[in-house]
Amino acid sequence: MSTRKTHKPASDLAQAGWNWKETGLIAGLILIFFLVVCLSSASTAKGVALVAAICAIAALVYRHKQFAARLSIPFLALSLWVIMNGISTLYAVSGKFALRSFVVLLISFGCVILLLAFAKGEHGMLGRNFATVLEGTAAVAGLVSIDLLSTHLISTPVLGLLGLFTSDYNNLGGVEAGIRMTSMFTNPNVFAGCMGIGVFLSLGLAGTSKQAGHRRFHLVCLYINALSFLLAFSMGGSGTIAVGFLIYLLLERKQSRGSALVLMVETLILVGAGGVLVSATSLVEWTGFQPVPLVCVVVGAALLCVADQFVGQRLGKALEGRTRVVPILIGAVVVLLVVFAVVAMQMTGPASLNAGETLRRSAYPEPGSYTLSVTADGPVNVTLESQNKEDTMMHTSTVIYSGPADGAAVEVPEDSIVVYANFSADAPVTLERVALEGSGGAVEFPLGYQLLPDFIANRMQGLWANQNAIQRVVFFEDGMKLFQRSPVIGLGMGAYENGIVSVQSFYYETKYAHNHYIESLVETGVVGLILFVGVLVTALIAVIKSRRKPEEESNPLTAALGGALVFMAGHAAVEVVFSYYAYLPLTFGVFGLIALCCGQTMPLSFVKEGVRKGVTWVLAVLILAYTVLLGCNVYAKSLVEREQSFASLESAITLDQFEWADYALSYVLSYMQMEAPSQEIQDNAAIYAAELQKVDSNTIPLYLAQYYFEQQDADQAFAMLDKYTDYVAADPDTWEQAFHVIIQYYQDDPVYLEGVTALYQKMLTWNAEHMGTLTLSDSTMEWLNQLGIM
Incomplete structure (x- = not known):
């Protein structure tokens, strides 16, 4: 006799508790994912990427049936975007910068593949455990960052653990005194992005948990993530998260909106109180044991749990079914917050x-x-x-x-x-x-x-002439200049960092456009931008379609994922979040959850099963191919580190698709230091120097100029200096270095005098045509005066 399976409603499934085994698994996964996020930093990213890629390939091979069954349009869009970025590293103007940017995408994409391959659960429970891992990871990062201002009892062992693998977290300050918490990730705006994702997931998990213990855990994570977000105080993040909250409430089921609103308000009040206390006592450089921030975390989280149990849940229950009252309350809360913001900026005193x-x-x-x-x-x-x-x-x-x-x-x-x-x-x-x-x-x-914590008041100074906002417009404009060099497929990942000084009207330092839509245009052109926007749009459509399904068929996390998605899309327009190592694993986690929890509304079921399996194998092959390239890069580096020789450099140049130019330059410079090089080495150096001339770099032409001066080829040397001063034109140090090289090799020859005169005139012309002003040192100016050029 057979029995027919019946699907439990999402609300019933959400009551299912973790057993001890599952609790331990989730705790372990939080630790592992936290390590993945932290070790995606510069010094260890390649190693983590290799591990993530190998794990992803194994998952695609051994779980290909389940993976193929879960393929959806949102995941396909994400895959195409990642593939386009990977391809761009092969034609990038700087393979070194490109690889450094792409490995974090590879790590994050590998995590999504593992999620789709191994996630368990049906309907309402699907994705909850991984969402818990994401919120827990954010909360751990937030707790460590807050403790950097407090006792160091938590941060010291955690950073000590990270110190076993990398030195990237040594000597963290954690604060911009009196202004905001900079966090263990050092960039407060990116950190705010990470915490914002954690806030949305915690809200969604807490709001859909029926078991008291689970709900309290999510509430604790919610408080930590929300307080961390506030202390980082990103103005761009604050504006975009507000929009995300409204979208969250709009996507929430009508009968649950009241409860969600009450929980948001409770959290806002208690987090605001904690922020005031931390601002008044501890937002300074750490000089010793300071318990207030950590006490605020413990007490605030406890109060949130108490308020939720005795006030929030009861009030939320009372609002169930009052579908006309709740929108009025939402509007009233928005109006009150706007009025408070206006009054708070005006109400001042001694x-x-x-x-x-x-x-x-x-x-x-x-x-x-x-x-x-x-x-x-x-x-x-x-x-x-x-x-x-x-x-x-x-x-x-x-x-x-x-x-x-x-x-x-x-x-x-x-x-x-x-x-x-x-x-x-x-x-x-x-x-x-x-x-x-x-x-x-x-x-x-x-x-x-009178109504604002000091750190918020300090950050709001000059709001109507905000230099950060105005300078971002400059970043955007200069990014569009780079985009025009290759509008269809872009200049490859890392191109903004590599080429920005060549288009500046005045010198400033930045690696990113602070707008990922423009960053995408620079790196991967119109094609890449379409694919990036496609990821966001298809994910949003999947969320909306999931929301339109009956409650028992829609995933309970749909509203939270929609709010997080809108927050991420908005934040990407004003910050570097999509270019930063700590943010990408979390944001890809959201994309993965949308593909898992909402992707069934846009499945690839319209294609044959064989085609879906084919997509799975193609992904495996592509990841394998890139793993080989990355492995060659890592091996080439180890080869050169083990044996500093011309032979090892030649092998590295052949093996490494991305950083061959560094090894070729090392070969040329090593040749220049030899007293009696062989003819073979001399010929190879000439070949490598000729190849390096074709590379658009902000350093290589300067070294090539020295090489060609050594070879008595003044014309080629001045050509390299011309290229150098073109590519790094806005930086005054560029011109000082160029003239220093000329002084070092100068000869009483008309070619040299003409070259120096042309270069100095080029600098004057740049000054006349741009906002910035290039200057030279007194000694260099005196030398030019002696030549009669001035």
Whole structure:
């Protein structure tokens, strides 16, 4: 006699508890995934990528039936995007930069393959364990980062464990004093992106857990992730997560929206209180045991669990079925938050200043003459800086006054858009009022913000002339200049970092465009952008389709995944998140969960089973091919490290598809240091130098110039210096280095004089056509003067 299986509703399945074996497995997976995230950093990424690739290949081979059955359009879109990025490393302008960028994508993609190959569960339970691993990983990173401000009892052993594998986490500060927590990942904006993903997953898991113990675990993770997000205070992240929350509530089932809203509000209130306490006591460089941040985590998480049990769940239950009331409440909460933000920025009062402390505040006076009026209980010093639009782009400023504050005469320039005041005192003092009074009226500097923690108030200074936001526009514009060099397929991964100085109007340092849509255009062209947007769009369609299914057929995490997806898509437009090692495994985890939990709404079932299996084998072959290339890269490095010889360099050049140029340059430089090289070595050096001329690099042409000067080929040497100063034009050091090489090899020959004159004139022309100003050292200028060039 056969029995017919019946599918349990998602709400019933969510009640199923973890047993001890499953609990241990999840704890172990959190540790492993945390290590994967952390060891995807620069020094260990290649090794982790090799392990991830081999595991992915094994999963595709031994679980090909289950994997093929779970293939969906969202996963196919993700695969095509990853493949395009991998292909771009083979034609990239810098194979070294390209490989460094791609290995993290490979690690993250390998994790998605393992998820689809091995995930267990049906309907409502599918994906919950992996979502728990992701939220737990974020919470561990958040807890370690908070403890860097606190006791170091947690962070020291964790960083010690990481120190067994890499030195990338040595000497972490963890804080930008008085401004925000920078985290164990050192980039607070990226860290906020990681914590934002953790927040959405924790909300979704807590809201759909019926077992009290599980719900409390998710609430603890929620509090840690949310507090970490707040302390990192990314303004771009804060704006995009707010949109993500609204999408989450919109996608949530009507009967559950009230509960989700109540949990969000509870978390916001308690996290805000924790943030105020940490800001007031501990957001400074760590000098010793400071318990407040860790106590805030413990107490705040406990209070959230208590509030949820005795208030949140009851209130949420009362709101069930009140489908008309909940939207009104959501609107009211949004309005209250907007009103609070406006009032908080306006409600200011006195500010206390300790001896040696500096308080930085901003105001927006009209151009003209002013007198600084100060009301305080002691003497105060001030340095006033004015910024125009160019200053905000270049992160520079003009000091318009420095000295005693009260009664200072100040002239605000005509093109000024913001004035910053940096107050200091030799003894404790309370500032009651500071204002610029003059031709533009009275303009007060806001001092103490009554409703905002100090770190948020400090970050909000100059908001209406925010130099970070304005400079990002410059990054975007310069990125589009690079995009025009290869608009269809791009210049390969790492191209922005490699080539940005060649298109700058003034020198600034950045590796990324701070906008992954533009980054995609630069690296993989229109094709790559279409594929990247395709990943986001197909994932969103899958989420919407899943939401439209009956509740018993839709995965309970659908709303949380949709909110996280919108957050990620928005954050990618203003930050470097999709280019950073710590973020990609988490965001790929979300893509993987969408493919697993919502992908059945867009399956590849319309193609034959043999085709789906064929896709699986093709992926395995492609990953294997790249694994071989990566393995050759790793082997070439070890070969050269073991034996420093021309033979090992030749082997490395042949083996390594990505970093051959480094080995070829090493060969040429080693040849230059030999007293009596053989003819074979001399010929090989000439061949490698000729090949290196074709490489677009921000360092190689300078070394080639030295090589050709040594070979008495001045024409070729000056050609290399011309290429060098083209490719790194905006950096003043470029020109100083170029002239230094010429001074080293200069001969009394018309070719040399013409070359020097042309190079100096090129520098003057660049200055005339661009915003920045290139300068040379006094000794170099004196040498040029001796030649009669100036």
